[in-house]
Amino acid sequence: MARSSIATAAERALLGGAAGGIRIASKISPELGARAALPLFMRVGPRVPVAPVDAATHAAARRGTVRIPGIRRTGVDVVTYEWGGGPDTIVLAHGWQSRASVFATLARELRSEGFRVVGFDAPANGESGGRGTYLVDHLHIFAELQQRLGRFHAIVGHSFGGLAALLAPAEGIAVRRVGAIAAAATPDVFIDGFGDLAGLDPATREALARRFAARLFPGEHPFERYSALAHPLPDGVPLLLVHDRGDRRVPFSEASRLVAANPGARLVAADGLGHNRILRADVTLDAVVDFVTAPDAAGAPRPEAAASAIR
Structure with a gap:
């Protein structure tokens, strides 16, 4: 689905200051926080080169x-x-x-x-x-x-x-x-991993899972x-x-x-x-x-x- 529990440097850079904004939105409501988090959750990130x-x-x-x-x-x-x-x-x-x-x-x-x-x-x-x-x-x-x-x-x-x-x-x-x-x-591991990375509370994680499912798998x-x-x-x-x-x-x-x-x-x-x-x-x-x-x-x-x- 998306992330894992410990971020790479690229993942930390990807979130950057966005994590703070997501947490602020989450304090207003879990649904608002989930809406802010979803685009980052779905992003794969930079393509890794061949070692x-x-x-x-x-x-x-x-x-x-x-x-x-x-x-x-x-x-x-x-x-x-x-x-x-x-x-x-x-x-x-x-x-x-x-x-x-x-x-x-x-x-x-x-x-x-x-x-x-x-x-x-x-x-x-x-x-x-x-x-x-x-x-x-x-x-x-x-x-x-x-x-x-x-x-x-x-x-x-x-x-x-x-x-x-x-x-x-x-x-x-x-x-x-x-x-x-x-x-x-x-x-669920990937929801929790992203949640750990972004500092999301349980309610926002649950809202993110629901929003993700509704976006890609309606019904x-x-x-x-x-x-x-x-x-x-x-x-x-x-x-x-x-x-x-x-x-x-x-x-x-x-x-x-x-x-x-x-x-x-x-x-x-x-x-x-x-x-x-x-x-x-x-x-x-x-x-x-x-x-x-x-x-x-x-x-x-x-x-x-x-x-x-x-x-």
């Missing part, structure tokens, strides 16, 4: 596009990236104000295991068009990619993208297994629809969670809530990696590779591995 360490892998990707409605329902072209060419596809879903290239290290690891690896820059991120985004965009991207590539072996998402990955099966996406790194359990209940607690993974879809105990952007308690909602989920707890460095850490790379190459619930190897053994 030098990721540049070579980013440049080597095969590029394409998919077109989705976008949150404004006017259509937006989304840039996609593909590495490897195996029969089993793994989709990587980045977080808020991010881009596909943050998965460069993981993409190389998965490609070396024989997978086709696909990433994308969500609307208003990376090289894709658009001025805003929400979880529904990730889900529409999954659906468009599935039309082209068939059932996914796995979806692995980070943060905001992790929540999208968790929701994918309930939205009709066919996927064998799901991995979520530093993921939120519900969209719907998006906080229920996009809750991974309300929509746990179906039986037979394994779940891997990787989360740092000291994550100050998406609290570690979110992982505990997800485990409670998905009995049998595997939780890998890390220390000292925070919210973003965890993506390149060996503990994460090893856990994800082990997860996606493991035999399925019936004890059989993944289809590509079985085919390789026959050859």
Whole structure:
């Protein structure tokens, strides 16, 4: 949806003096404060550049596009990236104000295991068009990619993208297994994160959630629809969670809530990696590779591995 609980320098600069104005408006009424906060809450912020360490892998990707409605329902072209060419596809879903290239290290690891690896820059991120985004965009991207590539072996998402990955099966996406790194359990985390950043009281946060829902999803209940607690993974879809105990952007308690909602989920707890460095850490790379190459619930190897053994 929007922010996380600890602001980056760019996020602090984005709010600047506006936070004070929002708090003043909130003292008049929560609804007035929410009206002032909504434009900032919905803003993605500056597009992050490709990190030098990721540049070579980013440049080597095969590029394409998919077109989705976008949150404004006017259509937006989304840039996609593909590495490897195996029969089993793994989709990587980045977080808020991010881009596909943050998965460069993981993409190389998965490609070396024989997978086709696909990433994308969500609307208003990376090289894709658009001025805003929400979880529904990730889900529409999954659906468009599935039309082209068939059932996914796995979806692995980070943060905001992790929540999208968790929701994918309930939205009709066919996927064998799901991995979520530093993921939120519900969209409320992002309301609270923005509220912490702007110093909003509980009443204004609630008013902001209502206003956001009315703006983008009139007549719907998006906080229920996009809750991974309300929509746990179906039986037979394994779940891997990787989360740092000291994550100050998406609290570690979110992982505990997800485990409670998905009995049998595997939780890998890390220390000292925070919210973003965890993506390149060996503990994460090893856990994800082990997860996606493991035999399925019936004890059989993944289809590509079985085919390789026959050859």
